[in-house]
Amino acid sequence: MAVATVALEARPILTVEGLTVALPQGADRPLAVDNVSLDLRRGEILCIVGESGSGKSALSGAIMGAPAPGLKVVGGSVRLGEQELTRLSERAWCRIRGRRIAMIFQEPMASLNPVITVGAQIMEVFELHARMSPAERRERALALIRSMQLPEPERIAASYPHQLSGGQCQRVIIAMALAMNPEVLIADEPTTALDVTTQAQVLKLIRELRALNDHAILFITHDFGVVAEIADRIAVMRHGRIVEIGEARHVLTQPEHPYTRELLAAVPSLVPPAIDEQAVVVTPDSSKTVLAVSGLSKSYGPVRAVNEISFDLQRGTTLSIVGESGCGKSSLARLIVRLAEPTGGRVEVNGGCFLSLRGRELRASCRAVQMIFQDPFGSLNPLRTVGAVIERAAVLAGADRRTARARAAELLDRVGLPKEALDRRPAAFSGGQKQRIGIARALAMSPDVLIADESLSALDASSQAQILDLLRKLQSELGLAILLITHDLRVAAQISHRIAVMQGGRIVEIGPAEQVINSPQHPYTRELLESAPGRGLV
Amino acid sequence: MSVRYAWLKSLARPTAAIGALLVVGWLLVALLSRVLAPHDPLHSMIPLMTPGARGPDGAVFWLGTDALGRDVLSRLIFGARTVVVVATAATLTAYAVGISTGLLAGYFRGRVDTALSFFANVILSFPVLVLYIVIIVALGASAANVVLAVTFGSAPAIFRIVRAITIDLRSRDFIAAAITQGESTWRILLVEILPNSSGALIVDFCLRLGYSAITMGVLGFLGLGLPPPTPDWGGMVNEGRTMAFAFPHLVLFPCLALSSLVLGLSLLADGLRQSAGRMRRVG
Amino acid sequence: MASVSGYTSLPGWLLRRVAGMVLTMLTVSFLVFAVLELNIDDVAVKVLGQFSTVDQRQAWLQENGYNAPFLLRYLRWLGEFITGHWGTSTYYREDVLTLILPRLGASGILAGAALLAIVPVGLLMGIIAGVREGSAVDRLVSVFAIVTTSIPEFASAVFLTALFVFWLGWLPGVSTMADGFHLRELILPVSVLTLYSAGYIARMTRSSMVDVMQSPYIRTARLKGNSMRRVILHHALRNALITPVTVIMLQIPWLLSGVIVVEVFFAYQGFGTLLYQAALNTDIDLIEACTMVSVAVVVFTQVGSDLLYAWLNPRMSLRALGRSSGVR
């Protein structure tokens, strides 16, 4: 639940009334932001939540007087204290931005100038807004870095953005934003690109700074877990309009607007759904092991990316491999599918040794293990129609041309897409639909094992939920074994029978899903669980 | 908006439209050269007549005649055919070589890539002019040698472009999917990778055509180009250059023709690059 | 090189590039030798003149070792070349080294003057167009760039000479520097070169500037309170000029042996004309020496531009450099 409420000041520091921002012609709707009104008091965190394309970023850009190229503020007013911002001259804006109102961004690494040291970029804020000697500026910058809980401030100040991790860069950006102790801080999806553990630390930092300096914070995100962690008040946006606004606890527990309810429902919770309600056609056959991996390892020079991984996967069951980026889980997937050559270990598929196959036999027997990918846009050849892709897969699996066409239509139907999709190119589909096509293509080979490498992380909550349902349905209908690679414990909890946690190329814990989530043995698993935002939502 | 419409939409941009107009214009002139040319380009009449002068039999020479009394306008028109045919042939051969080696190097990497890249580097640092002269002296000046010489000059650059694109596309997931489904390497190269690089390649093809036309001009200018009396713009500039200051029309019109063709190709390439760029962002 | 991310492999990387250069030079020299083999017996005629008899030519070939097997001759040439004896030119009757140095100097002056004109003009136009993307200035610069790069050098040389030498009579028609160095004689060749490549540099700088202006850190800089001018000067320029500056370095080989047409037209005694004459006269030792020099220049400028790129762009680690150099 939200941290203890802070005594809020009566008068709002920032008031937005009827703000309207127009989209360029040819966009799918006329207005990015449609008549939005909200206010923000010092020390308060107002979360603006909505799916991508709801206009929340356009709103933040408009408030800062620097809308994204192509967008134009066409109405309404934004008042900071007594000052009306919409009619300010550019010179006046330069005195306000960074001093009284500051912003932090989604892509930490890309938001810092790559050719200037981090320290210099922080000192620049003092140069712009305060009269200080260079030594004093340097001293203040180092103090700021230290206050961001960053180790060795001197080294950090002297290094370049690409030499720091995502989390460190975000802390630097926050330091830059809070250098002049601004009254208002706008945070546009600050933790989306970060690891779960880093995200938790950054959120904690923001809450402490709010408590310390009484900033008014406008926090923009699409992740309800984060909202639950941090928000005092919540505003839900859809198609440029605020559909609901109110106290965090109220909006989370008794959402009034149906859209809010829909969003909340789509958030996967850590509690796995009850097993019984699934229409099980093929009972999970724990005796038949379709995939057995033993001692698999891969090293790039000194770095051991995958270190002695062993597990096995039974027909009709799902095993999730959970870990933060860089723990080697994707490399593991690529090793199994023979996209990369391992430096050791065995992989057996339906009993036969998969690694020793070469050339023609490999191509013949590779249908047993199929893969679906993370980036929906990159997983399909933009120039070929959906039908052609799936038919080709069917032909490769042995069907002749005529039956391949029919098989493609049947597979599309099975993944819940209309037959007309056969003749359209991938560009005409949404991210979720593209993943379905990927699944259809994999199924064309009628594989025994389906590996999903982060296939859900690029989708928004509602599409994620639909794909999870589809996978569960396919498993029960076809007896498919699924190996799910993900960084999101809650997604793992929703679908897997067993969960393995990976860190630094090793499996640190493996066991039935319910046991790993409720009584984790390994400390790293416990840390992962605690960092998962929105525990309060359960 | 499917890919096919993207091309048409890109031509709506002003620069690309003008470019397309110029290029198609010269293509038509090349195709209909026999019909359009008022006189036989090789037939000598009254030498060095100024543009617009009227011949004895009343025929007007819009662009005047050259030192040998041949009609400059007809030679320009037939010259268009020579440039279009030879430059296209040269660019296509350079592309055939460049694409095949680029795909192999980009896809297989490793020793194949190092060897081909090294060889491309060698050819790029080879003084191409020495090669032109030796080929033309050894095998005699002919259209085939100009094609050979231009191919040698352009292939390494195309190799590099295709290699870079292949390396980028190879890391995409739809290629990994094809590999895991047991697709044959050749189909991956020709069906999955090559079509996706067509956007950048078509842009470069237009530029490369312009470059080949200029190279033919330079060869003609240095006296190493096509043998007389083939009407070829570079050769016309070379023949007319000595009298250029007294009879500017001998040099002015071939240079304008060559520049306008190359300009058209560059504008077209620029327009296509914008649309390809926009497509990449939308895709 | 402090800013290049502290890799100890800098000497290793340099060593590898120099080894690459040596190997390239060896291969190119062998290819040139093989290509020239096509009309090897012409050399005698070139030396003895067209009225020498066949047996005189055979005697000369024998005397100068041209009848030895191809490989032996190549190795003998290589041995001499490495030890600094670059042979004598059969056409100029002078030692190759004493021929090449002054010509390199002359081309160096021309290249230097050209760069002095091309770089500022090109960069300035590119930056202005890049900052004001889509404005009238931007369209003007783009059109200028496309038009000038479409006019071949020989065409612009002919037009400029007709205009300034014959019609207006302001400039000398020829830049032979026969009696001493005259700056006036440089004006025409340099303007032809500038016309041709300033447009290219401008276009490249513009696209690099446009990319940078759309990157997230520029938005950060603006939202920190920087005025537009400061954003451009302190943040945009330093990123936008990285690629153009390195590509300008790659113009040097072109300015050295690529501008043959301009040098021949203005009778400028530069390295390009020397290479052209040598090729015409099948002057083997001279062609080989010129080729080696131009290959060395090409590779040195490549190495130089890589180092410059690494120095300007801290993101670039040396290992990455090794890989990327092949791609550029």
Added chain:
Amino acid sequence: MSEPPTGSPNAASAGQALENNDGSQLHPAARPLIQDALRGGTDRRSVLRVLSWLGVSVTSARALLGLTAVAADALPWRGQGSRPSGIPQSQAPRQGGILRFVCSVQQMTDPAATTWIEASNLFRNSVEFLTYVDSDNVTHPYLAESWHPSEDLKTWEFKLRDGVRWSNGDRLTVADVAFNINRWIAPSSKSPNRTTFAPITGIEALDELRFRLHLSRPICSLPEHLYAATCPILHRHFEEQGANWPRNPVGTGPFQLTDYHVSRIAVFKRRRDYWGRPAYLDEIRYLDLGTEVATHVAALAAGQVDLLYRVTISELDLVSRFPSMRLLTEPSAQTLVMRMQQDKKPYDDVRVRKAVVLSCDREQMLRLAYRNHGVLGEHHHVAPFHPDYFRLPPIKRDVAAARGLLAAAGYPNGIDLTLALGNTQGRYEQDTAQVLQQNCAEAGIRLTLQVIPAAEYWTIWDKVPFGISYWGHRPLGIMALELAYRSGSVWNESHFANARFDAALDKALGILDPRQRSLAMGDVERILQEEAVMVQAYFPRKFTVSSERVRGFRADPQDYYRMDGVWLA
């Protein structure tokens, strides 16, 4: 032989005032020639020319023949001859100044073996010749003060001028002349002189300054041949000192070579201790501006140079636009010979060769390629204005006959031929070839042109079966025929080997009387036409351009430019 007209007024006084330069006995043929000329039988100018060969003093002969010294050039030795009359006398020549002459500086080691006329122009300022031939083709004494031939023209006695000093201080003696003559006729000699002076069997030194030349067969115009570009008299130690003239330029002439860089620049400075009248110019700089003549004109327009070596037809219009430029032109026997090698198929069949010659339209070639600035040729390389020219019946172009000949030769539907050319002298070579191409097309001959870079063309000019080569001017028609068409000659590029022709050539060479010789030349010309050895359509005029500051310079048809008389206003 046409009957000499009778009763010319001063026939009787012909003999008295005539004498040889060296006072020796008049050659018996001298008197009859004078009487014949006075009777109006043969042209007085060619008689004067023959007399000058025989060692007769030119002034005395001129007085008798009533000819004024119209075109005699400035002669370098004191006291004799007058200023070239073509130049206004008002301005006295100004001493000093540097002349910048655009002329290609070619590689050259041995003047006797030089193949380029331009190179001979360079050393012509430093090394001198035994005789001097003016532009009227009259031979004058030069290093040789006087000479006279034996009656059978097989023994020639010469007397050297005394007091001539080499630039290294040595005196000019017969030893120098002997060294050169022996070198020319040596079997290993690389010089064309070996063919020209083949009849010389030996040189006999009488004393320090007098020597005799013994010939196996008579050559009446020997003194004139001694002024050919390849016959300068070099110092006797020339070969010991490395036989490389530019490296140690010892000479007797008015200028001294100081710098020589192939393809760039050659500098000559005036010699104070010259035996004759010192030259006016302080220094001559020969600048090599490459083969682009347009660039030369540009340099002249910009005042960077003073004199061009030559310009071609294409620059005429440009030059006419500049008042400050003066166009100098001379009729010249230079020509383009499009010859066919008789030992190469299909040119071994005379009908094919005849078909090509018959289809050529000479008037169109001259009109289109050289804009009528020249004289029509008759396919036998002898110019109408050559003294030994014999007028043959005019040739008519006959395409039908050409087609018939081709059919007879076995090519009923035409033949494919290739013509190689190098544009060594300029664009007009290629234009001429393209006119021939159009002419041949009408006769069914499909001619393709193979253009090769100029420098490269010299490596194959005598190898290509059908090619265009440029032949420079020679005062006598017979001189060119001797070098180009005598079987086995050094420069016989057409591989023409015809005994009847060689005999006719020898006969003509031996005849003194100009009228008799031109009759003999008639046979020579007829053989060349019948054998259709070449297409030789016209004799283009020679052009060069100088700035108006240059005075005393004459465009010489042979490009033998003597610079000692030139000065800068």
